[in-house]
Amino acid sequence: MDLIADITGYFARSFSNGYTATNPGRLVDTRLGVGTAKGSVRSGGSFTVQIAGNNVGPLPADGVTAVALNVTVTGPQGGGSLTVFPNGTGLPTASNRNYSPGQTIANAVIAPVGADGKIKIYNGSWGSADVVVDVVGYYSPARASAYLPITPFRWLDTRSWGKGPPYDSSRYHIYSRFGDPGDTGFVLNTTVTNTTGGGYLTVSPDPNNIDAYKGKYAGRPNRPLVSTLNWKKGETVSNLVHATPGPGGIIDVWNTGTGSTDLVVDVFGYYTV
Known part of the structure; x- marks a missing residue:
């Protein structure tokens, strides 16, 4: 088999941003219009998710540098991948979840947050797909964990x-x-x-x-x-x-x-x- 490994960050021994676990909560469900517009994400389409100040979790309005998520794709009409990245930056040549047509599959994601407090999720599939995003924690300079x-x-x-x-x-x-x-x-x-x-x-x-x-x-x-x-x-x-x-x-x-x-x-x- 071939193997692809994408790097999104690292932990150091020096002082850095700390982690805060949250009550697990649903940020996005495109099937129901939770956290974004209702309806599956088209091929090559994307949408933003408000992280900073979101009452799910809850997440603080300031200081969130990255967020810990569980991202699920369901009902995809074609094979492809999802990419989660900071809003306001270019689309990286990396993927967070690959899938086959009709598959429901999840992956844990630690995503940096854009300067506007948002992340973006891109559907790199040949067809539309629904996306579900749950939050479990965040990183910020104000936390010591x-x-x-x-x-x-x-x-x-x-x-x-x-x-x-x-x-x-x-x-x-x-x-x-x-x-x-x-x-x-x-x-x-x-x-x-x-x-x-x-x-x-x-x-x-x-x-x-x-x-x-x-x-x-x-x-x-x-x-x-x-x-x-x-x-x-x-x-x-x-x-x-x-x-x-x-x-x-x-x-x-x-x-x-x-x-x-x-x-x-x-x-x-x-x-x-």
Whole structure:
């Protein structure tokens, strides 16, 4: 196979912009006219998304230099790619998500924000496509949370943990490494496999703490209307996610599909203060 790798940025050991995790929220859904005009994006077309000051998240009006997103393409009429880049700059020779006709597929994106507080999304396909954009965090000079990469390790694999795969409408809560309140975000790779029906995965913060689960008095969290990855029956699909933990250092992983699916979660790093 051939391989294409595009670079969009790097993390340094020196002082730089810090990360802030947000409540996951939907910025754009072209199918419904959320955050942009209603209707699929034509071939070669583009649209802008207001990042600075957006009440989804919410995102501050000043100081946002980059934004952490999950970008999904659905219902494309032809094969192609999406490119996410700062508004007011030229179209880069890079892509954020490639797809085939009819495919629904997502990718994690860290996108620089233009001087006007906006990003632009370009459809480099031979046909029209719908686009869904969820926000999970942002970067700014005013924040101190830094990225700490680690040697990757497998956090969860439901194929071998003895409890069976999550069924539709079910969820699993996952604790942070030590319940450290300084961990403001996790960088994970989530994979679904042995899928018996189609659906999508949601990763979201859990409002409970560890003691509430141990004491069996934890309240059931509400699942936000966001997605991390999508799949069809029989597919194995993975995607990177910047996961926002709740105040107790816990995240929830929801199977919103029509059947059971095994789940694999690998950890690549943390955001910490």
